[in-house]
Amino acid sequence: MTAGVTAAPIRVIAPRTRTAGLARAGTTLLAVLAIWYAVAALLRLVHDPGASKLPFPHEVVSAYITYSGTFIEAAWQTGSRAIIGFFAGLGLGLLFGVVIIQSRWLEAAFVPYVLASQMIPLVALVPIVRAVLRDADLVRVYITAYVSFFVVTIAVLRGLRNVSPAALELMESLNASRWTTLRFVRLHAALPYIFSGLRIAAPLSLIGAILVDFLGARNGLGYLLVASLTLGSSQSANLWGALVLSMALGLVLTQLVAIAERRMSFWQPAFRTEARA
C-alpha cells in the first residue's frame, strides 16, 4: 500500500546548493572589487591624487595588516557588545511577547507604547542613556538590546497568533494547559516570524552599537570611523577599513541568524525541498 514511496532521509541544505551559493557570492565580491577599483582610479584622475577620498582596495587591505591590532580590538569592542545586547533583547522580547499575549487587555495597554517608543530617534536616545549609564559598554549593550527587543516583541506577538484554529482546538480537546500549548504549538509556529524579525534586528543592533561609539565612546568601530574622518584624507584607508569591517560584521551576524533559522525551523516550506541549482 505504500509502494513507490521510499523512506528518503531528509537533507535540509543540499551541499550542491551551498557551493553554488558560495560561487555566486564570490562572483559578486569580485564585481564589487572591480567597480571599486574603477571608481577609485576615476576619482584620482579627476581630483588631486593626494586628496583622494576613496583608497584602492589593496590600500585598505594593507591598512588592515598594518593596524590589525586596532581593527580587531575595535571590532571586538563593538561586535561583542552588540551580540550581547542582541541576545538580551531577544530574550526580553520573547518574555515580554509571551506575557503580553496572555491577555487582550495587556496587549492593548502596552503595544501602542512599544510602537511609539520605536519612533524615538536613536541619535537622541543615546546621549540620554549615556548620561544615565555612563559606561560606554553598558550603553552599547542597552541600545542594541533596545533595538532588537522591539523587533522581536512585534514578531513574537504576530507569530504566537500564527496558529491554525484547528491546532488550538486539538490542544483544547486534549485539555492542554496554556503553557503546554505555548510550548508545543505556539512557540514553534512563531519561529518563522521571530527569525524574520531577527534578520532585521541583527544589523540594526550593530548599527546601534556603532552609533554609541560615534557619540562619545573612546573605542569601537564607530570611534575608529570618527577618528579617521577627523584626521583627514591621510586616514582614508582606515576610514574605509572600518566601514568595510562594519559591513562584514553585519553580514556575519545576519548569516548566523540564517543558519540558526535553517536548523531550528527546517520544516518551513521554504527550506523543505532541495533548491534546484
Place this chain on the structure above:
Amino acid sequence: MTATGEMEGVADQPVAGFDPNAPPERRHHHEPVSERADHPVAIAVDSVSKVFDSTDRRTVALEDVSFEVRVGEFISLIGPSGCGKSTLLRLVSALDQPTGGRITVNGVAPIEARRRREFGIVFQSPVLFDWRTVDQNVALPLQVMRQPKKQIERRVEELVELVGLGEFRRHYPWQLSGGMQQRVAIARALTFAPPFLLMDEPFGALDLISRDRMAGELLRIWSNAPGTTVLFITHSIPEAILLSDRVVVMSARPGRIVTTVDIDLARPRTEAVRESAAFYRYENELRRLLVQSEAARE
C-alpha cells in the same frame, strides 16, 4: 460470553477504553446491534439547539436535536452541508456550548468529560505539526498528559504500526501523502485510548480508493479497541453503512434529525459486504431519506 457479562465490564469502567492486554475474546466482542442496544448510554443529546447570532443575521445550526449513543457503538451522522453535523460534534466535545438543551457524556457535562480526556478527535484536515515527525505527532497527546517516556515510546510504536506507517516513523508530515497524514491523525487520536472517537469527515480530503481503504482500516482498528464509542461524520452513504451500527440522517437549515436507521449487517464487515443486497437496500433507503429531507425544505 453473554451480553450481560460483557456489559458489566463496560459498565464498571466506561472510560477505561482500549486495553491492549485484554484477552482476544474481549477484543473481538462486537455482537449484533440488537445486543449493543442495552449497553449503557455513552452520549445523551437532549433537545439540543444551537443558534449563531451575528449582528446582521441569526443562523439556527441545530434545532431540537435528541439522540443517544450506547457504549461501544459506531454512529454516523450524514446530511447535507450546513446541517449542523460538525456543530453537533463540537458541542459533544465541549469545543462550543449549546444555546438550548443538554448533552451528557458518560453521565457528566462535556466539559467535564474533556477534563477527563475522554475525546480523541480527528478533523477533516489532519492538523499535524510540521516540526514533529510521525512518531512525535502521534506522541503528542501522551506528552500533554505527561506520561513516562518509555511508555510513550512503546505505545507510539504500537499505534504507528497499527495504522501501517512503520516505515515512516521519522518522516515529517509534509513528506507524506494526504492519506498517510490522515492515518497519523487517527493514530494520534487513539494513542491515549480515549473512550470516544469523534471524527469529522476524516476521509473527506482523500481520493475514492484511499477513502475506501481507510474506512476498512478504521473498522479493523475499532474492532481492536472494544468499548470505544465512535461518532463519525461523513457525506458518503456507503461509508456510513459499511462502518456504522446506526446512521443518523440530518436535514439542513435548521439542522434537525430526520430519522435514525439501524444497520443490521453482521460484523466483522469486509469490503464484500458492499456487494450484498442488504447493503444496496440501505443505500437506497438512506439516499431516499436525504433527498426527501432536502425536498421538504423547499
